[in-house]
Amino acid sequence: MSTQDDTHKLISTEVQVDEQTHEDTAETVVSAEKLNVYYGEEKALSDVSAEIPERRVTAIIGPSGCGKSTFLRSINRMNDRISMCQVEGTLRFNGKNVYDDDVDPVALRRRIGQVFQSPNPFPKSIYDNVAYGLRVQGKADKVDLDKQVERALKQAALWDEVKDQLDSSGLDLSGGQQQRLCIARAIAPDPEVILMDEPTSALDPVAAAKIEDLIEDLAQNYTVIIVTHNMQQAARISDKTAVFLTGGKLVEFDDTATIFEDPEDQRVEDYITGKFG
Amino acid sequence: MSTEIQEPDLSGDELRGDRATDRRVKRVLFGCASITVLTTIALFVVLFDNAAGYFYGARIWEVLIGQESFRQTVSLSEFFSGTRWAPVRSPPAHGALPIIWGTLVITIGAAFVSIPIGTATALYLSEYAKPTTRNRLKPILEVLAGIPTIVYGFFAVSFITPIVVGALGSLFGISVGRYSMMAGWIVVGTMTIPMVSSISEDAMQAVPDDLRNGAYALGATKYEVSLRIVLPAALSGILASYILAISRAIGETMAVSLAAGFQPQLTANPFSEIMTMTAYMVSLARGTTAVGSVEYQSLFAVGLILFIMTLTANLINDYLKRRFQEVYR
Numbered sequence: 001m002s003t004q005d006d007t008h009k010l011i012s013t014e015v016q017v018d019e020q021t022h023e024d025t026a027e028t029v030v031s032a033e034k035l036n037v038y039y040g041e042e043k044a045l046s047d048v049s050a051e052i053p054e055r056r057v058t059a060i061i062g063p064s065g066c067g068k069s070t071f072l073r074s075i076n077r078m079n080d081r082i083s084m085c086q087v088e089g090t091l092r093f094n095g096k097n098v099y100d101d102d103v104d105p106v107a108l109r110r111r112i113g114q115v116f117q118s119p120n121p122f123p124k125s126i127y128d129n130v131a132y133g134l135r136v137q138g139k140a141d142k143v144d145l146d147k148q149v150e151r152a153l154k155q156a157a158l159w160d161e162v163k164d165q166l167d168s169s170g171l172d173l174s175g176g177q178q179q180r181l182c183i184a185r186a187i188a189p190d191p192e193v194i195l196m197d198e199p200t201s202a203l204d205p206v207a208a209a210k211i212e213d214l215i216e217d218l219a220q221n222y223t224v225i226i227v228t229h230n231m232q233q234a235a236r237i238s239d240k241t242a243v244f245l246t247g248g249k250l251v252e253f254d255d256t257a258t259i260f261e262d263p264e265d266q267r268v269e270d271y272i273t274g275k276f277g
Numbered sequence: 278m279s280t281e282i283q284e285p286d287l288s289g290d291e292l293r294g295d296r297a298t299d300r301r302v303k304r305v306l307f308g309c310a311s312i313t314v315l316t317t318i319a320l321f322v323v324l325f326d327n328a329a330g331y332f333y334g335a336r337i338w339e340v341l342i343g344q345e346s347f348r349q350t351v352s353l354s355e356f357f358s359g360t361r362w363a364p365v366r367s368p369p370a371h372g373a374l375p376i377i378w379g380t381l382v383i384t385i386g387a388a389f390v391s392i393p394i395g396t397a398t399a400l401y402l403s404e405y406a407k408p409t410t411r412n413r414l415k416p417i418l419e420v421l422a423g424i425p426t427i428v429y430g431f432f433a434v435s436f437i438t439p440i441v442v443g444a445l446g447s448l449f450g451i452s453v454g455r456y457s458m459m460a461g462w463i464v465v466g467t468m469t470i471p472m473v474s475s476i477s478e479d480a481m482q483a484v485p486d487d488l489r490n491g492a493y494a495l496g497a498t499k500y501e502v503s504l505r506i507v508l509p510a511a512l513s514g515i516l517a518s519y520i521l522a523i524s525r526a527i528g529e530t531m532a533v534s535l536a537a538g539f540q541p542q543l544t545a546n547p548f549s550e551i552m553t554m555t556a557y558m559v560s561l562a563r564g565t566t567a568v569g570s571v572e573y574q575s576l577f578a579v580g581l582i583l584f585i586m587t588l589t590a591n592l593i594n595d596y597l598k599r600r601f602q603e604v605y606r
Contacts, residue, residue: 078494083408110496123510133495136505165586182491191494 010144011125026053029193029223030075035068035089037079037248044070045248052190057215057224059234060258062244063271068227071244072195075225076112077105093193110137114195117179118202121170121185124154126162127169129181133189136254148188153157155221157214176207183214187222194218194227200233212237231272235260243268290439324584327577330569332356350571356578362541362552364575365561371575375541377582379553382545383461383533384526390466391522395473396515402474403481404503422471430535433464437536446548456538456550464536465529469522476521480514481507513601517594524590528583529554554579 030052037045045067052058053267060068062194072077077098079085090097090277098108115134121129130149134140149166160181162173170181179199186194196215200208215237219223234241234256241259245251245267252259252268263269316426319351330336332353351371359372398418402411438453438460446453460488484507492502508515539560552560558576566573 007403035448076494078490081385081493106496106498108496109494114490114494115495118487120485120491122491122506132492132505133498134500136492136495136497174377185491185495 020250026056027121027184027275028052029054029094030225032071033090033092034089035071035091035136036257037074038068038088039082040084045074045247048244048248050253051249052223052225054223055219055221056113056239057219057226057237058226058240058242059238060225060242060244061198061229061231061234063246064229066244066246066250066255068244070248071250072114072197072225072227075193075195076109076114076276077103078109078114081169099212110189111191111193112193113181113189115178115186115199117198119175119182121178121181123169123171125167126170126173126181127166129263130184130188139189152188155187155218156180157184157217158211169214174207176203176210179203179207179211180214181220183211187218191222193212193225194211196224198229201229208233230259243271245271293431293483295426314399316585318534321584322582323393324577324581326451326582327520327574331571331574331578340475341561351575351578360543362557365566365572369571372577373554373582375543376552376554376557376579378529378543379458379468379537379541380583380586382458382551383465383529383537386458386462386468386547387526387529388519390462391469392519395467395470395518395522396477398470398474398482399477399515402509403478404499405508415475416444418471418475421468422475424468426468427531427535429464429468429532433460433532433536442548449548451548454538454550456540457548458537458544458551459547460550461533461537461553462547463510464525464532468529469525471524473518474524476518477511477515480511480518483514484510513598516601518598520590520594520597524587524594526592528555530559530590534559554583 028051028211032048032050035045035048036043048067048071060071062068073079074087075098077091078089087099089099091099093108093112096103098105110133122132124132127149130152131140131145134145134148150159150163153162158177161177162181170178173181179202183194183199195227200213203211212233215224215226219239226234226238231233238256240253241256242253243259243263243265252263252265254264259268260272263272326337329347332349332351333347334350335347339345340347340490355371356373358374359370360374361370361372362375363370402414406414413472434455438455438457441463442457442460443453445459446457488510489502492506497506534556535554537553539555539556540550540554541552542549544551558579561572561576566576
C-alpha cells in the first residue's frame with residue numbers, strides 16, 4: 001500500500017504547474033456542447049462538453065483511438081474532409097456554432113490555425129510557406145507581407161536560423177525546424193486559436209523541447225489546444241487538461257494541476273499512473 | 278559433452294544445386310531483357326540502312342561487301358527543304374516538308390485539345406470528385422484509352438468530320454471534304470485525353486495528403502489547393518503525361534489517316550486535307566511498291582525521322598522528370 005502522499009503525486013517529473021490558475025480572467029473561446037461525431041456507424045466522440053479558455057494551453061490526452069484528434073479536427077471542421085464523418089451537437093467558436101448552415105469552413109479555418117503531427121511544409125521556399133496563409137487570405141500587400149513573415153518566424157523562434165535563407169526550400173530544413181516553420185505558417189495570418197495534433201511526436205527530444213517552450217510563449221497571444229500522447233508534456237506546458245478515454249468520452253476536464261495531482265475520476269488516475277491505456 | 282568448439286560448416290557445398298539454378302534464372306531473365314534492347318538496335322540499323330539506300334542509292338551492307346557504291350539519289354537538302362512530296366509520281370519530288378509539317382501541325386493541334394481537357398479532368402477526378410464518382414469515372418477513361426485507334430478513325434469519318442468540322446466549316450462558309458486537318462486535331466486530341474488525365478491524376482494522387490491538409494487548415498479554398506499546392510507538387514508527373522500524349526500523337530497512324538487524309542500540303546487552313554508522315558507510310562505500305570525501289574526506301578527515311586522525333590520526346594520527358602521532381606520525406 002502506498003501512502004496517501006504518493007498517490008497524490010502521480011507524475012514524478014518536476015511538474016511546475018501554475019498554482020494560481022487564471023480561471024476567473026479567461027474567457028471561453030471554444031466550447032463544445034454534447035458533441036457527437038460518427039465515422040459511418042462508428043461513434044468517435046460521445047456527448048463531449050467542454051469550455052476551452054482563451055490564451056491558455058489546453059492539453060487533450062488519452063489513449064489511442066479515444067477521439068482526441070477527432071475532437072481537434074471538429075473545431076476547425078477539418079472533419080469535413082472525411083466523407084464518412086458526421087457531426088451532431090454544438091461546437092461554439094466565440095459563441096457561434098460552427099456547424100450552423102451559414103458557416104463557411106474556409107472562413108472558420110482562417111481564424112483557427114492548425115499544426116499537424118508530422119511537419120508538412122509545402123515544397124516551396126521558407127518565405128512562401130509562411131506567406132501562404134496571408135496570400136490565400138488576401139492579407140498580402142507586399143511591404144506588410146515581409147513584416148508579417150518576419151514576425152511569424154520570430155514568434156516561432158525560427159527567424160535567427162533562417163533569416164539568410166528565406167528563398168531556400170522549406171524541405172531543406174531539419175525536422176524540428178520544419179515543424180517550427182509549420183507553426184510560423186499557422187500563426188502568420190494571426191488566428192485566434194492554434195490547434196496542434198501531437199506536434200512533437202515525430203521529433204527528437206531536443207527539437208521537441210524547443211517546440212514545448214514555444215507553445216508556452218504562444219499562449220501569451222493565442223489560445224492553444226494541443227493533442228498529445230505524452231503526459232509529461234501535457235503536465236509541463238498546459239494550463240488545462242482534458243482526458244478522453246475509450247469510446248470517445250471526455251472523462252475529466254480541469255486545471256492541469258488537479259488532473260495530475262488529484263483527479264476526481266478513478267479511471268483518469270489509473271490512466272495517468274499507467275495502469276491502463 | 279566435448280569442450281572443443283566445432284567450427285560451423287559455412288562452405289555451402291550442399292547449396293551447389295541452388296547456385297546453379299540461380300545462374301540459370303539470371304541468364305533467362307537477362308535474355309528476355311536483351312530482346313527489347315536488341316530489337317531497338319535492330320530497328321535503328323534497319324531504318325538507317327534503308328534510309329541510306331534512299332538518299333545514296335545503296336544499302337550500307339552492300340557498300341561494305343563492295344557490291345555497290347554510294348551515289349546521291351535524293352539530296353538531303355531537297356528532303357528537308359523541298360515543299361513538294363511525291364516520291365511515287367513521275368517526275369518524283371522528294372521534299373518532305375509537307376508531311377513533316379502535317380505531323381507537327383496535327384501533334385500541336387491535338388495537344389491543344391488533350392492537354393487542357395486532360396489536365397482539367399485529372400484535377401476534377403483527383404481534387405473535386407467524390408471518391409464514389411472517381412471510382413466510377415476512372416475505369417471509363419481507361420476503357421477510352423484502350424479502344425483500337427482504327428475505331429477512332431471510323432468515329433472521325435462518321436461523326437467528327439461530317440458533324441463537328443462540317444458544322445464549323447459551314448459557319449465560315451467553307452464546305453469540308455472527306456478529310457481535314459481539324460478533324461485530325463480533334464480525333465488525335467480526344468484519343469490522347471485519357472493518357473493525359475490518367476497519368477496526371479496518378480501524379481496528383483501521389484501528392485501527400487498532409488500538404489492538402491496544411492493548405493486547407495490555412496483557409497485555402499479547393500481552387501487554391503488544386504492550383505497552388507497539388508498542381509505544382511505533381512508537375513513532373515503531369516509534364517510526363519503531356520510528353521507521352523505528344524509522342525503518341527506523333528506516331529498515331531490509323532485514326533489520323535482517316536481524319537486528316539492523304540494530300541501532302543503545306544497549308545495552315547484547318548479545313549483542308551493534309552498528310553502526316555504516318556499517313557504517307559500507311560498509304561504506301563498497303564500499295565504495290567516494289568521492294569528496293571526509291572518509293573519503298575522513302576518509307577524508311579520517313580520512319581527514321583519519326584523515330585528521331587519520338588526519341589527526342591522521350592529524352593525531353595526524362596529531362597523534365599529529373600528537373601521537376603519533388604522530393605518528399
